[in-house]
Amino acid sequence: xxxxxxxxxxxxxxxxxxxxxxxxxxxxxxxxxxxxxxxxxxxxxxxxxxxxxxxxxxxxxxxxxxxxxxxxxxxxxxxxxxxxxxxxxxxxxxxxxxxxxxxxxx
Amino acid sequence: xxxxxxxxxxxxxxxxxxxxxxxxxxxxxxxxxxxxxxxxxxxxxxxxxxxxxxxxxxxxxxxxxxxxxxxxxxxxxxxxxxxxxxxxxxxxxxxxxxxxxxxxxxxxxxxxxxxxxxxxxxxxxxxxxxxxxxxxxxxxxxxxxxxxxxxxxxxxxxxxxxxxxxxxxxxxxxxxxxxxxxxxxxxxxxxxxxxxxxxxxxxxxxxxxxxxxxxxxxxxxxxxxxxxxxxxxxxxxxxxxxxxxxxxxxxxxxxxxxxxxxxxxxxxxxxxxxxxxxxxxxxxxxxxxxxxxxxxxxxxxxxxxxxxxxxxxxxxxxxxxxxxxxxxxxxxxxxxxxxxx
Numbered sequence: 001x002x003x004x005x006x007x008x009x010x011x012x013x014x015x016x017x018x019x020x021x022x023x024x025x026x027x028x029x030x031x032x033x034x035x036x037x038x039x040x041x042x043x044x045x046x047x048x049x050x051x052x053x054x055x056x057x058x059x060x061x062x063x064x065x066x067x068x069x070x071x072x073x074x075x076x077x078x079x080x081x082x083x084x085x086x087x088x089x090x091x092x093x094x095x096x097x098x099x100x101x102x103x104x105x106x
Numbered sequence: 107x108x109x110x111x112x113x114x115x116x117x118x119x120x121x122x123x124x125x126x127x128x129x130x131x132x133x134x135x136x137x138x139x140x141x142x143x144x145x146x147x148x149x150x151x152x153x154x155x156x157x158x159x160x161x162x163x164x165x166x167x168x169x170x171x172x173x174x175x176x177x178x179x180x181x182x183x184x185x186x187x188x189x190x191x192x193x194x195x196x197x198x199x200x201x202x203x204x205x206x207x208x209x210x211x212x213x214x215x216x217x218x219x220x221x222x223x224x225x226x227x228x229x230x231x232x233x234x235x236x237x238x239x240x241x242x243x244x245x246x247x248x249x250x251x252x253x254x255x256x257x258x259x260x261x262x263x264x265x266x267x268x269x270x271x272x273x274x275x276x277x278x279x280x281x282x283x284x285x286x287x288x289x290x291x292x293x294x295x296x297x298x299x300x301x302x303x304x305x306x307x308x309x310x311x312x313x314x315x316x317x318x319x320x321x322x323x324x325x326x327x328x329x330x331x332x333x334x335x336x337x338x339x340x341x342x343x344x345x346x347x348x349x350x351x352x353x354x355x356x357x358x359x360x361x362x363x364x365x366x367x368x369x370x371x372x373x374x375x376x377x378x379x380x381x382x383x384x385x386x387x388x389x390x391x392x393x394x395x396x397x398x399x400x401x402x403x404x405x406x407x408x409x410x411x412x413x414x415x416x417x418x419x420x421x422x423x424x425x426x427x428x429x430x431x432x433x434x435x436x437x438x439x440x441x442x443x444x445x446x447x
Contacts, residue, residue, distance in 0.1 A: 037150075037227060037357060037358055038150075038154045039403075041154065041158050043155045043158065046357065071267070071269065071291065071292075071296060071354075073236075074236050074237065074320055074321060074352070075235075075236045075320070102233075106359050106373065
């Protein structure tokens with residue numbers, strides 16, 4: 001499966017995703033500008049992304065705990081998600097998302 | 107008042123790898139002082155995921171970040187390391203005799219023969235909201251912590267956030283400010299329910315203005331804000347404000363480490379794999395903050411690095427002394443040091 005990620009500079013990257021991996025892990029492994037400080041423990045919100053509107057239903061709604069973590073960034077939109085909470089699967093083949101400014105490395 | 111401390115080793119960062127370094131150094135009779143920006147030991151483990159299970163520590167099928175920290179503290183207790191919390195190392199200077207002078211932001215000076223940087227992802231610092239030009243207002247009219255409540259008396263204060271810090275300071279500052287607006291992106295809060303209820307009472311009484319939204323822009327001159335612009339569902343909203351307190355929690359930044367003249371690789375410190383020494387002899391880096399080919403950012407890697415670092419540190423601190431490698435299982439000397447023989 002593939003995921004299509006627009007980074008903070010507006011560059012578009014087509015990344016190979018692996019079934020069962022977290023989307024954050026794929027983005028990080030490809031060296032894109034994502035801090036992912038806590039490594040996927042749902043404890044930091046530094047893998048914040050905006051999911052394209054056409055993919056929102058397939059990705060599903062964030063959990064209460066994820067919403068709590070999203071409180072810790074200042075650039076939340078209605079399509080905000082933490083990429084560590086989205087698992088790669090065939091159902092998400094072609095998933096499009098954009099990295100939030102708050103996910104950038106220092 | 108300034109304080110001077112002389113020791114064998116200063117460990118910067120009291121996370122799991124730093125704490126275990128005190129054990130390995132202690133076995134070699136080396137005395138440690140810790141400096142950490144947090145107010146307690148445990149580093150990222152205790153700050154970011156104290157209750158989350160960790161599954162890859164040898165011998166522990168499962169352990170939480172806090173349990174691991176507590177166990178490490180018990181393990182190093184025989185060596186009585188000393189802790190200096192809630193402070194940051196601002197500078198490291200190499201002295202003529204090869205030892206080091208460290209200065210903290212708490213006006214302490216440490217003289218030490220060896221420095222071990224075990225700072226994980228860097229030092230924890232407040233998250234800066236992504237608002238254009240916010241830097242020019244920081245520490246003048248935008249603050250990430252309340253140091254002196256008096257600085258807020260009679261001010262028009264905007265507090266942003268939905269956690270305990272935002273709610274606590276809303277309640278504490280409300281009686282002394284001129285106006286107080288609490289801004290949060292949603293009508294649900296992560297703070298203690300009692301604080302949330304109290305805040306809602308103050309809103310009902312008209313003493314606190316609660317606004318749904320996010321900060322979009324600041325207006326002001328010479329570091330002094332005069333308006334905070336919010337993005338709300340109804341559109342842009344401008345609030346008169348003389349003080350802004352954003353409470354978005356903490357994030358890790360390399361901080362002053364970047365200025366210490368060490369060879370870096372993408373926000374990590376380059377070390378060798380024999381001693382885990384940096385490009386400056388006598389300064390070591392262990393755990394997540396170091397870099398070498400094949401590096402894995404795992405706690406267990408940091409433990410291994412701490413053991414090898416300690417041998418090299420001993421050679422610097424006691425030159426010429428022959429160090430006989432011993433096991434804690436069989437050496438009565440080591441067992442005496444640990445208080446078990």
